[in-house]
Amino acid sequence: MGEIVETLVANGIICKKIVLIDKKSLSTRKKIDCYVGVDTSSYYVSLWRRFSKTRLMSKEIQEFILLKERLENVSGHKIFKNYILVESDVCSKALHVLKRYGWKVLHV
Numbered sequence: 001m002g003e004i005v006e007t008l009v010a011n012g013i014i015c016k017k018i019v020l021i022d023k024k025s026l027s028t029r030k031k032i033d034c035y036v037g038v039d040t041s042s043y044y045v046s047l048w049r050r051f052s053k054t055r056l057m058s059k060e061i062q063e064f065i066l067l068k069e070r071l072e073n074v075s076g077h078k079i080f081k082n083y084i085l086v087e088s089d090v091c092s093k094a095l096h097v098l099k100r101y102g103w104k105v106l107h108v
Contacts, residue, residue, distance in 0.1 A: 001018070001020075003108070004018070004035065004047065004049065004085065005018070007085060007106055007108055008047070008083075008106075011106055013039065013045070013083070014039065014040050015037035015038060015039050015040075015045060016037070016038045016039070016040065017037060017038055018035050018036070018037040018047070019035065019036050019037070020033065020034070020035055021034040021035065021036055021071065021074070021075070025074050026067055026070050026071060026074065027070065028067060030063070030067075031050070031051040031052060032048055032049060032050050032051065032067075033048070033049040033051075034046065034047070034048055034049075034067070034071060035047040035048075035049070036071065036075055036077075036079070039081065043080040043081055044075075044077045044078065044079045044080060044081075045079065045080070045081045045082075045083070046068060046071055046079045046081070046082045046083070047083045047085065048064060048067075048082070048083065048084045048085065049084075049085040049108075050084060050085065050086050050087070051087070052086075052087070052088060053087065053088050054088060055088055055089045055090065055091055056084075056086055056088060056089070056090045056091060056094050056105075057091045057093075057094055058091055058093040058094040058097055060094070061094050061097045061098060061101075064084065064103075065101060068082060081102075081104075082101075082102065082103045082104070083103070083104050083105075083106055084098070084103060084104070084105050084106070085106050085107075085108050086105060086106070086107060086108065087107070087108050090105055
């Protein structure tokens, strides 16, 4: 959790609280962690940490968008800001799709 907070602060994102969401509630077996937080403007923020050394491809982006919708249903809140923490490179097409949907990519 400390590494995630450090990454958020380094990118100018400050949350009042951050809660880890169980993957079972999202019905996924992907190697990800999902966090929901509230920023200083009282907007709900989703933070997705992807554990993979391979490149983030555009086919995975649609899965993240579906997981975000499930997260909104589980948490009962509309999420306005979405971030993906990645350790690897991001495909340019995937980056374009993420920007179109309003997601931001943060490198760990």
